[in-house]
Amino acid sequence: MTRNLHKSSAMVITRAEQSGDEVAIRRVNQIAFDRPEEANLVDALRGSEAWLSELSLVAEDDSGIVGHALFSVVDLNGGVELLSLGPMAVVSHRQRTGVGKALVMHGLERARQTTYPLVVVLGHPGYYPRFGFEPARRLGVDTPYDVPDEAWMALRLPAYDEKRPRGTVRYPPAWAVCD
Numbered sequence: 180m181t182r183n184l185h186k187s188s189a190m191v192i193t194r195a196e197q198s199g200d201e202v203a204i205r206r207v208n209q210i211a212f213d214r215p216e217e218a219n220l221v222d223a224l225r226g227s228e229a230w231l232s233e234l235s236l237v238a239e240d241d242s243g244i245v246g247h248a249l250f251s252v253v254d255l256n257g258g259v260e261l262l263s264l265g266p267m268a269v270v271s272h273r274q275r276t277g278v279g280k281a282l283v284m285h286g287l288e289r290a291r292q293t294t295y296p297l298v299v300v301l302g303h304p305g306y307y308p309r310f311g312f313e314p315a316r317r318l319g320v321d322t323p324y325d326v327p328d329e330a331w332m333a334l335r336l337p338a339y340d341e342k343r344p345r346g347t348v349r350y351p352p353a354w355a356v357c358d
């Protein structure tokens with residue numbers, strides 16, 4: 180890791196989740212999604228084999244934790260492992276102030292230092308392409324979910340060219356809380 184703390188606009192710091200952050204992370208996800216499923220998913224993934232503690236990132240300002248982004252491990256048909264971005268949540272009053280961007284940029288910087296070939300995300304097609312995400316099916320990577328092409332995206336990491344993985348993502352059992 181080159182740096183552990185990142186400062187961005189509006190005095191937000193992004194950092195890896197630490198012990199004691201769990202309740203605040205739960206709160207941020209519940210507020211942003213206005214339902215408990217995503218918070219439950221984060222809690223279910225924490226401690227599982229899919230969890231990478233340095234890739235559960237929080238954004239913090241003077242008021243405390245205001246955003247969270249999780250990159251966790253999924254695999255393609257039980258083979259090559261990838262990173263999956265999500266859930267990603269910013270509290271309502273801090274949305275559209277660059278907090279999400281700071282979280283994604285920090286996470287991708289860390290992801291680029293790994294040997295995973297891709298980051299996949301199921302999300303807003305108007306948001307993620309700015310970070311380099313492209314439609315994942317064009318790369319031969321599919322999702323078990325019935326979602327439009329433009330909402331299912333992937334970003335190539337440095338290890339991509341060596342592996343060029345193809346197949347359908349298999350989500351670990353913890354994801355069932357979101358079904």
Ligand SMILES: CC(C)(COP(=O)(O)OP(=O)(O)OC[C@H]1O[C@@H](n2cnc3c(N)ncnc32)[C@H](O)[C@@H]1OP(=O)(O)O)[C@@H](O)C(=O)NCCC(=O)NCCS
Pocket residue numbers: 211212267268269270273274275276277278279280281301302303304305306
């Ligand atoms: C989506 C989300 C994480 C973005 O974080 P953020 O801190 O608000 O985003 P940023 O400030 O970095 O970026 C703002 C940009 O994101 C865009 N954006 C924000 N929410 C968006 C949405 N729901 N759909 C499309 N674009 C969105 C804004 O239009 C803005 O674009 P612009 O720069 O072209 O004006 C945040 O809005 C959020 O928590 N939303 C509710 C939960 C959610 O939908 N999570 C993501 C699931 S994929």
